[in-house]
Amino acid sequence: MALANKDSRILIVGGGGTIGSSTALHLARRGYKDVRLLDIFQNPSLNSAGNDNNKMAGDDSAGIWGQLGTEAWKIWTTDPVFKDHAHNTGRLDLTSKPEREERLRTRYQGIVDEGRGAGIEWVEGKEQIVARAPHLAHADLTGWKGLFVKNGGWVAARNALNSVGHELRRLGVKSSFGSSGTFKDLILGSDGKTVKGIRTVDATEWYCDLVVFAAGAWSPALLDLEGQCETKGWGYAHLRLTPEEAKKLKGMATTYNHELGFIMEPEEGTLELKIVNEFAGYTHLQKVRPFGLKKDVLMSVPRAHAIHPTDTITTESLEAIKNLIKLWLPDLVDRPLFKTAMCWCTDTVDMNWLMCEHPKYKGLVVATGDSGQTFKMFPVVGKQVADLIEGTLPEERKNLWRWRPGAGDNGTARGGEKAKDLSEVEGWRNDPVVVRSKL
Ligand code: FAD
DSSP, rough: OOOOOOTTTTEETTSSHHHHHHHHHHHTTTTTTTTEEEEEEESSSSTTTTTSSOOOEEEEEOHHHHHHHHHHHHHHHHSSTGGGGEOOOOOEESSSSEEEEEEEEHHHHHHHTTOOOGGGEEEEHHHHHHHGGGGTTTTOOOOOOOESSSEEEEEOOHHHHHHHHHHHHTOOOEEEGGGTTSEEEEEETSSSSBBEEETTTTEEEOOEEEEOOOOGGGGGHHBTTTTOOOOEEEEEEEEOOHHHHHHHHOOOOOEEEETEEEEOOOTTOOOOOOEOOOOOEEEEEEOOOOOOSSEEEEEEEEOTTOOOOOOOOOHHHHHHHHHHHHHOGGGGGTTTTEEEEEEEEBBBSSSSEEEEEESSSSSSEEEOOOOOGGGGHHHHHHHHHHHHHHSSOOOOHHHHOOOOOOOOSSTTSSSSSSOEGGGSSSSSSOOOOEEEEEE
């Protein structure tokens, strides 16, 4: 059954971010006339996990995620809104650990069994890897093996978010940002169950027929999701290349190693090489009261770099990033790091989205649980939400992304160790900025 029609008033909380703006794009393209984005920041939202130079992307999975990945990469490389931002450099997904190798082999076999083997290769050992990634010629690749994905590489994330933002404005999608776009609570009808609108932090009341709740890593702290999502942060840093170094790395395959982290070609027009270390992520436990709960709970909430620009990343993340540079790009080992920041996602236990009607509130669709891998799906994630709204989302997908309480992430969804809390680790500083007046 459809949850809205083309004349319905639809509010998208988190509309400046990845899932929210993708949803707005699909609704607007389908002719929905009254869609409004609500967010703290204008698109491309400074808080969005997608507001970043670049992200890995590509057609690299089997099953439903494979269908989505294939469709997403096709749109990334053909749709005028996206295609200037996609770079088909190829993507390596490597490991030296047996558990991860098993996962990668299963994925490889799944893709081959679906008849899509031409787009993927199994690579093993230095010779095969360096043939696809000459930038690793001086790296220690002992025991490394995994996938080389031909239809993929990286996408210029912030630019893509910006491009969608422009398109939304062109299509007449409305927006409210700042205090009048910042969700505080739901306005319910007299039955206490039907959503009538949203109240923002400055007490603005927005009335509507349907709310799409896509507040990313903030979602579980704003709305009771019954423990299905756990928010975590990861650190990243950049180093500045010389024009000659950038030229040498031009077109390099995106390189991911599950134990170490990842790098990809610098975004066009910049000489900034981004490095992310891979691990279980950090929680940031705080007392909060999500809408729908009657008392405060201890829960991990983001501490956004856009709002706290003096925050640093932890010493262990910094060391892991330096180690990755030492192992992969030894010539750059002494290069200073800059633009270090934390980025926040919210994981489900099985890394599948939480995308469904909220069982307690009529007129509320939840679209979150990005699990750190949703940017590559930017062109198609909103299509799933739009299909859900129109009642055409296939049963199999509905089931995969259903409301599933009790399945909260125990911190090991990514096959790693349990996440530490930021309060337990060193180097993460959030000193206030002291402005000294001239005396
Ligand atoms: P976001 O894009 O973060 O959007 C959430 C929005 O909600 C924000 O705009 C925020 O301002 C808004 N919001 C918050 N509170 C409120 C409120 N009270 N009222 C209104 N709005 C609010 N994915 C990939 O596919 N490939 C990668 O290579 C990749 N690399 C990553 C690297 C790092 C370091 C990190 C942290 C993530 C990475 N990801 C990657 C994951 C990807 O960025 C996320 O999965 C995706 O961007 C999440 O989308 P989202 O819409 O759920 O959240």
